[in-house]
């Protein structure tokens with residue numbers, strides 16, 4: 511297994527990631543039309559590979575999406591997964607935890623939704639919120655029903671450790687984990703919020719809270735930087751994908767997924783000689799019915 515496959519946007523797995531160096535725009539000269547065309551071709555490949563993943567039935571694939579608001583998580587999931595057989599794919603969105611979820615440890619709600627072998631599971635937000643939004647708003651910890659003995663100073667370090675261990679455990683047991691940070695610029699977010707306000711069919715996407723969160727931009731960037739440094743590992747790499755140009759962003763996500771699936775050793779299940787021996791008899795039975 512060749513994993514992670516080489517990629518320009520792979521976040522270093524040695525803790526050296528620097529948010530400020532991560533591009534938000536595509537390389538100069540990138541044409542939206544070309545990105546869309548290449549994405550269509552990759553989608554065809556993805557359909558074949560997902561069919562094989564399902565038939566082979568040994569690996570599970572987990573895709574994690576994290577981003578600031580309006581970076582395009584939903585649209586990317588839609589554009590990349592379009593045409594994939596829904597039988598083998600599920601998307602889960604994680605919002606503010608429910609009262610029941612808060613009665614459990616922070617990995618519980620996502621652990622229940624992990625993909626089974628042969629399937630692709632997509633997390634639209636994830637347990638990473640626990641070291642992102644909760645880190646930016648540490649007062650949220652007070653709603654988490656944690657005992658007073660839980661260390662509040664080293665809690666982030668401990669959460670990174672839990673996440674690394676959890677992901678390594680999953681990887682060792684056959685889950686292929688790919689994590690995408692859709693890296694949108696603050697200015698592009700502003701433009702997208704304005705279009706949500708200006709275009710009636712986008713109004714429903716706008717929420718006042720999003721503008722409040724934008725005020726914490728720098729704190730979020732610090733949280734992302736540390737989270738990606740601490741959790742991009744060879745068994746569960748992060749990709750920091752430039753998100754200011756949607757077609758380019760979607761294409762990059764599709765490319766990572768397709769390259770990764772191609773690198774897995776997969777084959778259609780063998781039919782035992784014993785079973786094959788019955789094929790001719792079955793044909794004989796079915797033919798006269800025509």
Ligand code: ATP
Pocket residue numbers: 579580584604605606607634635636639640643644650715717
């Ligand atoms: P959309 O693109 O539709 O806005 P979204 O993923 O932003 O999608 P929202 O319902 O707008 O969905 O927001 C979900 C909110 O839930 C986010 O602000 C996110 O930070 C928050 N959230 C997710 N997980 C947690 C968590 N564990 N603790 C606190 N807040 C969380």
Ligand code: MG
Pocket residue numbers: 579717720
């Ligand atoms: Mg939102």
